[in-house]
Amino acid sequence: MEFSQQVSSSIDQVIQSVPLIKVELVLALGFLMSIACTLFFDKVWKQSSFYICLASILGAFIVLFSQQSSTEQGFFGMLSLGKISYFGRILIMFSLFVSSIFIQQHFEHKTFKKRKGDIYSILLAAGIGMNFLTMTEHWLMVFIAIEMISISSYILVGYFSENKAQSEAAMKYALFGSACSAVMLYGLSLIYGLTGNLNFLSPQHMQGLTAAPEIMVSISLLFIFTGIGFKLSFIPFHLWAPDVYEGAPTPVTAFLSTVPKIAVLIFFAKLASTWLSSPFYFGELTFLFLGIVSMVTMLTGNLIALRQTDIKRMMAYSSIGHTGFLLMAIIGYSHEHMDILLFYLLAYNIMNLAFFAFIDVLEQKLGSTAMSAYAGIGKQFPILFTCFSFVGISLIGIPPTAGFVAKLLVFSSIFEQYQILNEPMYLGLLIVGALTSVISLFYYFKIPLQAFLRNNTEVQIQVAPSSKAILYIGIILTIMLLVFGIFPSLVLDFFTS
16 A cells, blocks of 8 residues: 555656656657658658757747746756756757757768768757756766766767778777766765765755765765766866867767757756855865866866867867866856856857857868868958957957956956955966966967968868858857857846846
8 A cells, every 4th residue: 555655656746747847858859750750751851850850949948938937846856947957958959059050061961871860869869968967966867867968979979980080089989988987877876875865965965975984985076076077078087089079070079069068067066066165075175176177177278289280189179178167167156156157158159169160161161170271261261260260269268259258257256266265276276277368379379370371372172062051150159259248248137137
């Protein structure tokens, strides 16, 4: 009798919790329809799965607005709604929509043996995982969501492998990711054994960490940070990024460098905020870890980027450097600066998507991603290289761009904490952040230097068909960077509403 009542109660809880995931249900429906279209309708209408994907993302975006002020919890505490998850999912839907168009346009004129429609169902599956990651405070759901994102990413990289180097990059990505996931799962099992609770915001969880032996908690946290570090590619878990960024098709590289980071950073921000506010030693350990990793990641990523001659590989190390800056934004978020973290995430995603859009257009025309191939062609593509250079300026953090405002806000939040607490770590973050912004100037300025100030009579512009839509996407995103740089309150007021 007790068992039947328990089952009935569990079913009622699940039914009551379904409205929490209506956005994800729209994406799941789109996922199933996209697979069906790929199997049955793509022969008649080649773009059916693509349009289903776009319709699903737009539908999910519309449904999402009904959850603006919701703070409900469901599925036995595994999922919860809040402002940070709401705004995070808006950013994810926007970036996913742009990435889908980018991928479709890239492969429109290319002959490929495998079905192109399969990629859209993979994107939707990744979107579901990313949404769940922003909504959860439960370690089991965190692991499931990260694995959904990771497996989707492995498939995206490996599916389009056309040569040995690309296959090697995909294999390295999958093997390294699997090892990091296994280490993270072991850390989670230790955490559960020490606390008896998997909700990292619950008092019981915090009490269990406080009462446990310090060495065991330290090992558990480092194991967990291994899994998070792989997705964010901060030092020393960055080894996969350069090869994968260079080997994957450019739209896939753009997706990997932007969209998954939104979800992982929002989850990590909630986790770090809880632990940093703790008066116990694991709060100090988390702060020490974030501060040191942030500084080392910024320095390493930017210094190695200086030596790169391939622009996609340069962007891999640039993204690693920006990850260090994003960890600074997480420290700011822990002091109730949610709008600063969200603004930086928005600016970072727009900048990266625009930058890779221009890389892809030039790759189609030149057949190369080497920066030396850009020599002397600035006059032939003046609009493209003007926008390209402007996005680079935004990535450096020079006004009047959204990148400048984003970095200024992060610096301001860290400086504010330094004045209050007089903690040397904050001063170190400010110095390293400013120094690496100056370093980044030297490799981003290689683009206008090559395009407008160098001469190369050997450059051959290919007449192969290329998509103008990708160029238009890049230009629109560049205009957004300018508008948000001049009027940042448009976004900041929205994030604080």
